[in-house]
Amino acid sequence: MFNNIPPITRNIIIINAVVFILTYFLNSDLMYRYLAAFYPFSPFFHSWQILTHMFMHGSLMHILFNMLTLYSFGPVLEQVLGEKKYLILYFVSGLGAFFLFNLWNFVEVEQIKTSLQSFGFDLSGYMDGESVPFKGSSDAILAQQELISNLRSIITVPMVGASGAIFGVIAAFATLYPDAKIMIMFIPVPVKVKYVLPVVVIGSVVLGVTGNVGGIAHLAHVGGAIVGYILASYWKKNRFRIN
Secondary structure (H helix, E strand, C coil), X not given: CHHHCCHHHHHHHHHHHHHHHHHHHCCHHHHHHHHCECCCCCCCCCCCHHHHHHHCCCCHHHHHHHHHHHHXXXXXXXXXXXXXXXXXXXXXXXXXXXHHHHHHHHHHHHHHHHHHHHCCCCHHHHHCCCCCCCCCCHHHHHHHHHHHHHHHHHHHCCECXXXXXXXXXXXXHHHHCCCCEECCCCCCCCEEHHHHHHHHHHHHHHHHHHCCCCCXXXXXXXXXXXXXXXXXXXXXXXXXCCC
């Protein structure tokens, strides 16, 4: 059955599986340090991470869900768009996910910098490794400590997973086949994909902006979906759906 999957989708699934297994059996900390995607202004960031993070996953359930979703939607698009456009769709969607997620990170970092400066905190010295004291009342000190904790989280916690690229695939599928029906967990009847995608995207925006992320890069999903929608709309409009 696996051999019946179109080659690009099949190879993406294989590479993801191999990287996950290697990460599990080898030095996982080292793998995450170099292959996961850190904030671009983090000292841990490397340029290749904008691609390699798409093949890194945080847990078995994470990779199983992503690969099952890709298996469900990818083959149809690969056959309809052709291998070249399908590859463009997948990886450019992943790049869009990385860009939007880190654009929001940049906004948050700038807000944190402004807030710390208002307290008179020497952020430059702190980032250079100096022992910088907190200033002000106990409440002000607690506020500064929380800001520093948020800043450290942005800088040191990487982004992993193929979700952004896969959201681009889903968005492209919904754009080309809006009336196709899919089954959703806890919903007993099939639902048209054109209704499902907007709800998921809006929910991801709300969760991403409010910070209720639960360890999930929701805005990365949105970035991938936006790119997938734009590419599919362009190809559909220009009648490039079939090679």
